[in-house]
Amino acid sequence: MSVSTNTRVGWASVTPAVLWTLVFFAVPFMAMAVASLYPKGGDGLSLANYTQFFANPAYWRALTNSLEVTAIVTVVSVLLAYPFAWILAFVVPERWQRLALMLAVLPFWTSYVVRSYSWLLVLAEKGVINTTLVNAGLLAEPVQLANTRGAAVIGFVHFFVMLLTLTIYANLKQLSPNYAKAAADLGASPFQSFIHVILPLTLPGIMVGAFLTFVLAIGDYITPQILGGNNELLMPQLIMMQIGRRGDFASASALSIILMAVVTVAYLACAKWLKIERA
């Protein structure tokens, strides 16, 4: 077969996927970028949608809220998931590990919307926690748990603990047991061996998991909307509000692009850091 027909077959096989991505991903993204430059009710090209973001404290607040919540969620999820993954990998007997892991991620399989809703059942004013505490006499009155930042954080942490347990477990299992043995031979206590040997070796994996958590959490609309409510808006809520209530696609586009820029900056910061870790 000649080289030219060969290449033609190659092109024919990659073109559908490339075209699909160009037409339904790249072009829409550019359409969004263009739309963001034509403010609603304005008379033509303008950066007003971007300048208003920095001028309007409510918009700026949405970004700082998002960054705060996402940072808290990422740190808490890693701190909770790491010991859990450790126990699953090293304390649970080998033949039970697969089952233990499957159980640990079982609620992953509920739909995402339903999972947030089920936390509402737990945290509502007459929900499980308040009722239990009031009946036990520990609380005189139900306290507000739902529609708070704390509720959004709990909903997020619930999801990301499962995700991070999976990734950190995989990371721990692929470490050779020889590292810990060598450290012990050289006189390290289990604690020292963990701090100086195991933890640094698993750090790149943790960073990947943490970055994934950051990206997925900061772009999520469902959890903050259902659990956090409208008292305090995060970026995705603000974006959806521009579309839904105000029909302002231009402003929503500008906010989406700002959100994407933030994620890109985080990615660049993270990528750099990861490289240094590996070297």
Next chain:
Amino acid sequence: MRALSTLYAALLYGFIFLPVAVLVLFSFQGTLFPIPPFNGPSLRWYDAVLSDARLTSGLFNSILVAVITSAIATLLGFLSAWGFTRFHLPASALLRGLITLPLTVSYLIIGMGLLIFFNWIGLPKSLIAAGIGHVVINLPLCFAIIYSQMGEHQANIERAARDLGAGELQVLTLITAPMLWPALFASFFLSMTFSWDEFVIAFLLTRFDTTLPVEIWNLLRAGLNPKTNAVGALVFGVSIILAIVFELVAFRKRPA
């Protein structure tokens, strides 16, 4: 140390299962609110779900969109993965980067872009519009999975088939696809679960006919409601069955 580990694991399992247990328990609630005290078990809310035309049509639409978009995403992912590994194409790295790019962008932003784009070209909100979005989010995933499984020994078998007179189409359908069956299955299956659970793109791009997650979202406006529990528990049950099937099929030990 061991006692501490057990305690910690028990606490985390408790945290992970608490909301799901509450969800399922109160789906059997006998009265109007899914809050304590529990006074079931009753199946009235499951009855209510199954006789709700909006929910059942949402369920049907979700399955339809998941199956069709996953088939398209798997097919496009397979063809492109094969093309990039078996042929030397100019700008290959750039094009592969383009195909995987949507993985790094949040669903909300992909949905927003499509909403504006479809507005411009005049494509109305519909299941087709949402389906196009689902292929966009799943294609990079399918491509990455299948691309990672394309090995040199398969290329040798393909060459042998060509030497024996097989055309490219025959090589693809009779040799490559069967050899890559586990990767194709994993791609299709993962796409199905992502499409099945996807909310924000379907929310932005559909209007009257919509998918189950959007219908569930509409139910949430009514506040806490055992009917939402029941539909949530049903989705959970179906997903677990699918997960077990996946586990059995994908990780079954095959003869080497």
